[in-house]
Amino acid sequence: MRPPQAMPAESVVGAPRPAGRLDQVAPPPGPVGPGRPTAPPRPQPPAVHHAVICVNAPAMAASGPDGQLRGHGLHGFYRNGVRVLARMELRLGGMEPLPLHGTLTSTAQARFLGAVRLPGDLDPDPALTVERLRHADGVETVVVRNTGPRPARLPLEIALGTDLGPVAEIAVGHRSADLPGQVQSAGLRWTGPVHSAVVSAKPSPHAVLAGAGVLRWDLEVQPGARWSVELRTELESAATGPRPPAGRGTGVPLPWSEPEVRSDDPRAAPLVSRSLDALGGLLFADPDRPTDLYPASGAPWRFGLAPADALWAARLTLPLGTRLAAGTLRALARRQQLAPAPGRTGGLLPGALRHGGPELPPTCTATEATLLFVTVLAEAWRWGLPVVEVAELLPAAERALAALREGLVDGFVTDLSRPVEERSAHPVAARAEVQAQAHRAALHGAELLEAFGRPGAEDWRGWAAGLRGRFRDRFWIDDLSGGRPAAGLAPGGRPLPAVVSSLAHLLDTGLAAHGSRHESLLDREQTRLFAQRLVAPELDSGWGLRTLSVKSPRFNPLGHRGGAVRVHETALAVAGLAEAGHENEAGTLLEGLLAAAAHFEGRLPEMYAGEQRIPGSPPVPHPAACRPAAVSAAGAVHAVFALAGVRPDVPGGRVLVRPASTAPLGELELTGLRVAGEPFSVRVSRIGVAMVEEASADLQLVAR
Numbered sequence: 001m002r003p004p005q006a007m008p009a010e011s012v013v014g015a016p017r018p019a020g021r022l023d024q025v026a027p028p029p030g031p032v033g034p035g036r037p038t039a040p041p042r043p044q045p046p047a048v049h050h051a052v053i054c055v056n057a058p059a060m061a062a063s064g065p066d067g068q069l070r071g072h073g074l075h076g077f078y079r080n081g082v083r084v085l086a087r088m089e090l091r092l093g094g095m096e097p098l099p100l101h102g103t104l105t106s107t108a109q110a111r112f113l114g115a116v117r118l119p120g121d122l123d124p125d126p127a128l129t130v131e132r133l134r135h136a137d138g139v140e141t142v143v144v145r146n147t148g149p150r151p152a153r154l155p156l157e158i159a160l161g162t163d164l165g166p167v168a169e170i171a172v173g174h175r176s177a178d179l180p181g182q183v184q185s186a187g188l189r190w191t192g193p194v195h196s197a198v199v200s201a202k203p204s205p206h207a208v209l210a211g212a213g214v215l216r217w218d219l220e221v222q223p224g225a226r227w228s229v230e231l232r233t234e235l236e237s238a239a240t241g242p243r244p245p246a247g248r249g250t251g252v253p254l255p256w257s258e259p260e261v262r263s264d265d266p267r268a269a270p271l272v273s274r275s276l277d278a279l280g281g282l283l284f285a286d287p288d289r290p291t292d293l294y295p296a297s298g299a300p301w302r303f304g305l306a307p308a309d310a311l312w313a314a315r316l317t318l319p320l321g322t323r324l325a326a327g328t329l330r331a332l333a334r335r336q337q338l339a340p341a342p343g344r345t346g347g348l349l350p351g352a353l354r355h356g357g358p359e360l361p362p363t364c365t366a367t368e369a370t371l372l373f374v375t376v377l378a379e380a381w382r383w384g385l386p387v388v389e390v391a392e393l394l395p396a397a398e399r400a401l402a403a404l405r406e407g408l409v410d411g412f413v414t415d416l417s418r419p420v421e422e423r424s425a426h427p428v429a430a431r432a433e434v435q436a437q438a439h440r441a442a443l444h445g446a447e448l449l450e451a452f453g454r455p456g457a458e459d460w461r462g463w464a465a466g467l468r469g470r471f472r473d474r475f476w477i478d479d480l481s482g483g484r485p486a487a488g489l490a491p492g493g494r495p496l497p498a499v500v501s502s503l504a505h506l507l508d509t510g511l512a513a514h515g516s517r518h519e520s521l522l523d524r525e526q527t528r529l530f531a532q533r534l535v536a537p538e539l540d541s542g543w544g545l546r547t548l549s550v551k552s553p554r555f556n557p558l559g560h561r562g563g564a565v566r567v568h569e570t571a572l573a574v575a576g577l578a579e580a581g582h583e584n585e586a587g588t589l590l591e592g593l594l595a596a597a598a599h600f601e602g603r604l605p606e607m608y609a610g611e612q613r614i615p616g617s618p619p620v621p622h623p624a625a626c627r628p629a630a631v632s633a634a635g636a637v638h639a640v641f642a643l644a645g646v647r648p649d650v651p652g653g654r655v656l657v658r659p660a661s662t663a664p665l666g667e668l669e670l671t672g673l674r675v676a677g678e679p680f681s682v683r684v685s686r687i688g689v690a691m692v693e694e695a696s697a698d699l700q701l702v703a704r
Contacts, residue, residue: 045171045172045173045624046072046073046074046170046171046173047073047623047624048062048073048074048300048623048624048625048627049605049621049622049623049624049625049627050064050065051063051064051073051074051075052064052065052067052102052103052104052110052112053074053104053299053300053627054104054107054108054109054110054134054135054136054281055107055108055136055278055281055282055299055303055628056107056108056135056136056137056247056281057245057247057248057281057282057283057284057296057303058079058080058081058244058245058246058247058284058303059077059078059079059136059137059138059247060077060078060136060299060300060303061076061077061078061110061134061135061136061138062074062075062076062078062300063075063102063110063112063134064102065099065102065103065112066096066097066099066102066112066114067090067099067102067110067112067114067132067134068088068089068090068096069085069086069087069088069089070087070089071086071087071161071163071175071178073170074170074300075087076162077136077138077233078167078300079138079235080235080237080244081166081167081168081244081303081304082164082165082166082167082195082235083162083163083164083165083166083167083170084138084162084164084195084197084233084234084235085138085160085161085162085197085199085233086161086162086163086165086178087159087160087161087162087178087213088140088158088159088160088231089158089159090130090132090142090156090157090158091156091157091158091159092116092128092130092144092154092155092156092157092219093116093118093119093154093155094155094157095116096114097114097115097116097130098114098115098116098126099112099113099114100113100114100115100129101113103601104603106277106281107136107277107278107280107281107603107628108135108136108137108281109133109134109135109136110133110134111131111132111133111134112131112132112134113129113130113131113132114129114130114131114132115128115129115130116128116129116130118148118150118152118154119154121148123148127146127147127148127149127150127152128144128145128146128147128148128152128221129144129145129147130142130143130144131143131145136281138232138233138234138235139230139231139232139233140230140231140233141228141229141230141231142156142158142228142229142231143226143227143228144156144219144221144226144227144228145221145225145226146221146222146223146224146225146226147223147224148223149223150223151220151221151222151223152219152220152221153218153219153220154219155216155217155218155219156216156217156219156229157214157215157216158214158215158216158231159212159213159214160181160188160199160213160214160215161178161179161181161190161213162178162179162190162197163175163176163177163178163179164179164190164192164194164195164196164197167300167301167303171300171301178190178213179191179192180210180211181210181211181213182210183208183210184198184200185200185204186200186201186202186203186204186205187199187200187201187205187208187215187231188208188210188213188215194237194238194239195235195236195237195238195239196235196236196237196238197233197234197235197236198233198234198236199215199231199232199233199234200231200232200234201215201229201230201231201232202229202230202232203217203229205217206218217229242287243287244287245284245285245286245287245304245305246284246285246287246290247283247284247285248280248283248284248285248293249285249290252285252293254280254283255283255293255321255323255324255327256276256317256320256321256323256324256674257320257321257672257673257674257679258276258672259272259276259320259670259671259672259673260669260670260671260672261273261640261668261669261670261671262667262668262669262671263665263666263667263668263669264665264666264667264668264686265594265664265665265666267594267595267597267598267602268594268640268665268668270597270602271594271597271602271604271636271637271640272636272637272640272641273602274601274602274603275602275603275604275632275633275634275636275637276317276320276633276637278603278628278629278633279295279313279317279628279630279633279634281299281628282295282296282297282298282299282303282628282630282633283295283296284296284304284305286327286330286331286334288331288334289330289331289334291327292326292327292328292330292331293323293324293327293328294310294314294324294327294328294331294332295309295310295313295314295324295328295630295634296310296630297309297310297626297629297630297631298606298626298627298628298629298630298631298632299626299627299628299629300626301624301626302626302629305331306351306365307332307335307349307350307351307365307366307369308349308351308365308368308369308372309629309630309631310328310331310332310630311328311329311332311369311372311373311376312372312568312630312631312634312635313328313630313631313633313634314327314328314329314376314380314634315372315375315376315379315634316568316571316631316634316635316637316638317634317637317638318379318380318383319383319641319646319673319674319675320637320672320673320674321383321674321677322380322383322384322385322674322677325376325377325379325380325383325385326380326385326389328376329373329376329377329380329393329396330392330393332349332369332373332396333373333393333396335349335350336348336349336396336399336400337349337350338399346399346402346403347370347396347399347400347401347402347403348366348367348370348400348403348416348417349366349369349370349373349400350366350369351364351365351366351367351368351369351370351417352365352366353365353415355560355561356431356561357498357500357547357548357559357560357561357562358548358552358554358556358559358561358562359487359496359498359500359548359552359554360429360431360487360488360496360498360500360561361428361429361431361488363431363434363502364414364415364416364417364434366415366416366417367407367413367414367415367416367417367434367437368434368437370400370403370404370416371400371404371413371434371437371438371440371441372437372441373396373397373400374397374400374401374441374444374445374448375437375440375441375444375510377390377393377394377397377444377448378397378444378445378447378448378510378511379444379510379511381448381451381650381651382511382648382649382650382651383511383648383650383674383675383676384648384650384674384675384676384677386677387651390448390452391452394448394452394454397445397448398445398449398454400441400445401441401442401445401456401460403416404416404438404441404442406420407423409423409424409427409430410427410430410493411466411467411470412430412435412467412470412489413430413434413435413437413438414427414428414429414430414431414434415428427491428491429488429489429490429491429496430488430489431487431488431502432471432475432485432486432487432488432502432503432505432506433502433503433505433506435467435471435475435521436505436506436508436521437505438467439464439467439468439471439518439521440508440509440510440518442460442461442463442464442467443460443461443464443510443512443518443519444510444518445457445460446458446460446461446464447512447513451651467521468519468521471521472521472522472523472526474489474493474495475489475495475521476526477495477497481529481532481533482529483526483529484499484529484530484533485503485506485522485526485530487499487500487502487503498548498549498552499533499538499539499548499549499551499552500547500548500549500561501539501545501546501547501548501565501566501569501570501573502547502569503530503534504534504545504569504570504572504573504576505569505572506520506521506522506530506576507520507527507530507572507573507575507576507577507579507580508572508575508576509576509579511647511648511649513649513652514649514652514654514656514702515647515648515649515654515655515656515658515702516647516656517579517580517647520580527580527582528582531577531580531582531585532585534573534577534585534589535585535588535589537550537612538550538551540588540589540592541565541592541610541611541612541613542592542595542612542613542614543565543592543593543595543596543608543610543611543613543619544565544566544567544570544589544592544593544596544610545565545566545569545570545573545589546563546564546565546610547559547560547561547562547563547564547565547566547569547607547610548561548562548563548610550563550610550612555610557609557610557611557620558609558620558622558623560607560622563609563610564607564608564609564610564622565596565607565608565609565610565619566606566607566632567593567604567605567606567607567629567631567632567635567636568631568632568634568635568638569635570589570592570593570635570639571593571635571636571638571639571642572635572638573586573589574586574589574590574593574639574642575638575639575642577589578642578643578645578660579642579645583660583661583662583664584662586642586643586660586664587660587662587664590639590640590643590664590665591664592613593636593639595613595619596608596619597636599618599619600619600621603627603628604627604632604633604636605621605622605625605626605627605628605629605632606622606625606626606627606629606631606632607622607625607632608620608621608622608625609621609622640665640668641670641673643659643660643663643664643665643668643684644657644659644668644670644682644684644690645657645658645659645660645690646670646673646675646680646682648675648676648699650675650676650699653698653699653700654699654700654701654702655675655680655692655695655699655700655701655702656702656703657682657690657692657701657702657703658690658703659682659684659688659689659690660684660688661687661688662688663684663685663686663687663688666686667683667684667685667686668683668684669681669682669683669684670682670683671693671694675695675696675699676696676698676699677696678695678696679694679695680692680694680695680696681693681694681695690703
């Protein structure tokens with residue numbers, strides 16, 4: 001497991017690019033030997049697993065649980081990838097408050113509480129409490145309360161400073177010296193080559209010490225009284241060029257409905273509500289069309305548009321409406337490669353290579369996003385995206401299908417972003433999950449083409465059928481347990497035997513006509529054997545699926561593709577197993593996610609360690625995982641909603657409801673879903689029987 005380090009920036013579109021993202025592919029280090037100087041040690045990257053991080057795109061704030069911004073690691077207020085303020089250290093009477101509590105109250109806000117004893121007070125109980133209410137947008141309110149028997153007369157000092165550093169440098173452990181401060185109105189200003197930072201206070205401080213960066217108030221707080229000050233941090237920029245993406249504006253509604261979840265399992269409702277809250281903090285508005293909202297990949301390290309992650313989040317939240325999918329699809333269609341460069345394929349969405357783990361080649365997120373675009377458009381159409389909006393996006397889907405057609409090597413899909421000649425001359429492994437994504441895109445593309453009177457539907461169905469045959473013939477490995485799918489095929493056709501969680505994509509067959517599911521790349525018996533393999537201890541940690549089998553000699557519980565648990569792949573497995581009729585296995589994996597979520601207070605990180613679940617040993621956070629992360633938040637919602645089995649076909653005028661008969665959450669009621677743009681509510685009994693309690697009158701309800 002490598003720590004973040006300077007690497008080629010990955011494709012996070014329209015946002016600062018943090019060098020050192022864990023899942024980027026780095027060039028191999030140069031040789032070290034006689035006559036070659038040893039490279040200086042890299043700075044230690046900041047760990048974020050204990051940080052309290054508030055997020056409200058494009059702003060965020062991070063500190064330790066005591067609330068003090070000390071300029072260490074990630075500490076600070078940020079906007080548009082720039083650290084606006086690195087230090088905000090509070091002292092009352094020359095003392096730091098004793099930390100009592102510090103936690104998020106929502107994704108965008110945090111509350112910190114500390115206590116201070118009055119000088120000379122013989123009573124052991126603290127007379128003063130200091131509350132800090134922080135918002136990611138750069139506003140912090142400090143409230144001092146006197147609960148003691150006598151007046152409190154003492155100075156409040158807040159020491160401020162900043163380096164105006166870019167998050168890309170902070171991500172790899174760099175820390176520049178603080179800039180000199182200047183007095184400005186009721187606060188301080190710091191000026192750099194491109195940006196300036198301003199902190200203003202209300203009420204104004206009694207003294208401003210620019211050289212030390214200190215604001216000072218001389219307080220007199222009577223018994224039972226309180227005093228407060230509001231500090232506001234702002235970023236000013238002299239840079240020219242395209243404006244950075246803005247966040248969801250004040251008064252702009254969320255692009256999804258706000259559901260209500262009731263369940264016998266008390267863990268389900270907070271997991272859904274806090275996951276959606278986390279996703280809301282990651283929403284950006286497209287500068288080209290501010291009404292189009294899309295999710296950033298995650299904070300703090302991927303705080304921008306990563307197309308594959310944005311599409312996954314939009315797809316997994318389709319039960320709450322199609323607005324997020326529509327905004328994301330339109331934003332990406334504007335970024336699609338139209339005219340291919342010489343030797344390259346057109347129709348691709350942006351995306352870089354990500355590290356594939358110790359036993360598999362890198363994954364190409366451009367390929368993943370391009371294929372996923374077709375699926376999200378087709379499924380959004382099934383959920384009720386208006387026909388006129390689907391028609392506007394259909395040319396982009398056709399270009400994505402054209403990229404798929406031109407990107408085949410030996411009948412399989414590898415890396416669509418590589419030049420055509422390079423794909424043939426230097427083939428790379430064909431990964432199993434990419435074949436599943438291509439198969440699903442072909443079938444979804446065929447449905448769209450047929451419904452909108454475009455040619456080629458039967459060709460794509462025929463190609464998908466051929467891929468199924470080739471996959472079942474060449475990707476299946478027979479062994480003593482009955483067999484399993486290979487993780488990939490090496491050039492020349494040798495199966496890659498790694499047992500990995502990304503194989504869960506084989507169960508994600510997609511929403512088809514009449515609420516059915518598309519045929520899988522695995523046949524019925526292969527699916528049964530694979531379901532058993534997924535819940536065996538080699539992959540199932542008890543907290544979710546490991547990214548690599550524990551039996552691998554290269555297993556690392558903190559390896560982001562070498563053994564750690566990634567939430568959305570476990571969620572895909574839960575949904576796919578339930579849809580394929582393997583409900584007990586689905587319930588086993590869901591229990592692991594719910595148990596992990598309870599330890600993370602309902603806010604699942606991007607990944608966490610794949611250590612085996614044992615009593616008294618909670619899941620271990622990954623030190624550099626994004627939290628919040630769009631795909632893990634949306635995946636958690638998807639895992640709960642999948643149990644209700646709501647599968648609409650709005651163009652066909654019907655909705656199928658087929659819940660998990662094992663009812664792993666007991667009685668489950670989902671209110672506030674959206675099908676065809678109308679409210680939809682369903683209740684699943686403890687014996688797995690569904691009752692639709694609210695739906696559009698234009699839909700025929702089918703239960704089985």
